[in-house]
Amino acid sequence: MKVAYWPGCVSRGFTPELHGSMAKIAPLLDIELVELDRAACCGAGVIAEHNQELADTLNARTFALAQQTDGTMMMNICSTCQGSQTECQERLDANAEYRELINDNLADEGLSYQRGLENKNFLWLLVEEIGLDALREKVSQPLENLRVGPFYGCYIVRPTDRLNIDEAQPRDTYLHQLIDALGGTVIDYAGAYRCCGFPIITMNKAASLKQAGRHIGDAIDAEADCLVTPCPLCHLNLDLQQPLAEREVGRKLGLPILHLPQLVGLALGLEPSELGMARHVVKPTSVIDWSTSVIAGAA
Amino acid sequence: MAEFTLKIRRYSPESGEAPYWESFETELPGHRSVLEGILQVKDREDGSLAIRCSCRAAICGSCGVKVNGKPRLACNTHLEWAQSNAKDGEITVEPMGNMPVIKDLIVDMDAVHWKKIQRITPWLLPDGPPPEREYVVPHESMVDVTQSMACIQCGACVSDCLSMEVDPLFIGPAALAKAYRFVGDPRDGQHEERLRDLAEDPHGIYDCTHCFFCIEACPKGVAPMSQIMRLRRLAGSDYEIEDRNNGHRHEQAFVKNIRKHGLLHEADLLPDSYGGKLHPRTVPELVDSLPSITRALLRRKVTPQNALLHPHKASKEVKRIFDKVEGRPERLEFNLYVSGTEDEPDAPGSEDEQGPNDPGAGDDGQAQQAGSGPQKKRS
DSSP states (O other): OEEEEEOOSGGGTTOHHHHHHHHHHTGGGTOEEEEOTTOOOOOTTHHHHHOHHHHHHHHHHHHHHHHHSSOSEEEESOHHHHHHHHHHHHHHHHOHHHHHHHHHHHGGGTOOOOSOOOEEEHHHHIIIIIOHHHHHHHOSSOOTTOEEEEOOOGGGTSSTTTTTOSSSSOGGGHHHHHHHHTTOEEOOOTTTTSOOSGGGTTTOHHHHHHHHHHHHHHHHHTTOSEEEESOHHHHIIIIITHHHHHHHHTSOOOOOEEEHHHHHHHHTTOOTTTTTGGGOSSOOHHHHHHHHHHHHHHO | OEEEEEEEEEOOGGGTOOOEEEEEEEEEOTTSBHHHHHHHHHHHTOTTOOOOOOOSSSSSOOOEEEETTEEEEGGGBBHHHHHHTOGGGOEEEEOOSSSOEEETTEEOTIIIIIHHHHHTOOSOOOSSSOOSSOOOOOHHHHHHHHHHHTOOOOOHHHHHOHHHHHOTTOOOHHHHHHHHHHHTOTTOSOHHHHHHHHHHSTTSGGGOOOOOHHHHHOTTOOOHHHHHHHHHHIIIIITOOOOTTSHHHHHHHHHHHHHHHSSOOHHHHHHHHHTOTTSTTHHHHHHHTHHHHHHHHHTTSSOHHHHHOOOOOOOHHHHHHHHHHHTOSEEEEOOHHHHOOOOOTTOTTTTOOSSOOOTTBSSOOOOOOSOOSOEEEEO
């Protein structure tokens, strides 16, 4: 399938391994990525906090660019982009007068957003468009004996009504379902739906790092080998800041944090090094050991 | 009639015993509430079971509890809905979080919730003498604060607040939503002072971690986090209040960053949030972060080139959007709670609107249909 692809900023900035691993696995899943290289940052909630019209205009522009491609839908690889963009889209879709006003800001560029664009995180696309049964058939290295804790990130699970999460569409269980479909063991721990603390890292560093440290500690106590997240901002607080989080919660951590495409890539037969795991601040030793043992077992 | 099992968390701090779970059977039609189930247990099985309740109509805000782990009003949660969401066939009922338990399902609202409400000076502070007759307030101004006025002080948002969990001093979602009620009221004469106070407090508006739990928890569609963001917008964009918590600086640095680069350049954002790379505030922060910075450089997560140079520049179209929107004399704001959602034929999901969309609730959201379209704010 062909999608208008919005990688976000951080996947091309401080977590380049996310963008890289998505590019690696897309052909294996028959996803053609048409990258929206002219689009700007979603604002991550901060631009909306500064000026709502500005955030709505920047995202309407991204949606309009996506509608110009011949992809069937737009795909993102960042929980925060998903949440921020859905919030803007909710306002744009709710009122024709407001939509016209925002589209007027785009008129100079000849762009216009028409309501009805579907924007799905890679996680949603995997479950809803590709389907877990089809994915299972593509798995060449089931994640047997790999104990994975799901870490969703706030923006992709709340508010449930805005994100269309309900019994018919239980998007807040997809990460659990996916780990299972890839053959891994889902770890039940307290942090799966909680905040990584990233949004307040510059405002209240201690509280921010305490959040990250607690969730990682809980996952370690539940004997997780790693966490997986669809959010690169969560990855920054959980991986990049993990040495500082250790200091804040006063215990040794060292838990590898994987991006969603990296976990999928492992099950599709790619090696940790091909998926950019050497770039993580916390060396994913448990995952590398798992991968080595699987390859040795197969040989 | 159907049978429902209520698994209730029991605790009496005075007894010296540890908390424990106790299961009770109730027999009621499925459309009756969890509160009625609890009261039946109290009536027929154990009169010592403690719960606070009054109106039974989702308006007094007394019966906040956690049902199946999520904060709700017991009186507007149907038993059959709770059953369908129950793990292991039992509906769990426990006291709300972030507040000490007095007994069983009763928490100490005075110790946390009401203390925080008091903190924000919850009454009007008008300028000058009162008018001879009543205050005349423009309709739009009152509509603007309707959402925060819908709060029934049940404490559900406080119960689930993740910032409060790691920082108990955080003023919190309910009190900050209430603060907007006064900051947004034209009869109040202390808007700037209120905002300065809430911005400067290390546990104030910039301590919210943006987790959306309070929006999810609120049975009345107040969306406390959205009110906190409006307070930030007023403090930062309108009054340009420079707070000691880097809140406004972070917002400014972020907006400047995107205007310049189009995409976020993280290596600039962090130092700029503290005042710039060479600012005295920045240096200790960078030194403190050395364990992370060193490892990021060693692993080539960040290279000196991409930390110092950012190849991406914002297009002239993006810059033009910034100029146009930021150049408006008035800031535009569009609140779905106030305007509702238009019913257009081409709309997928047009029934959605901000506020509770909750099949378990006996009372629906309070979306006010009071004029549509964007509202103008001062700029």
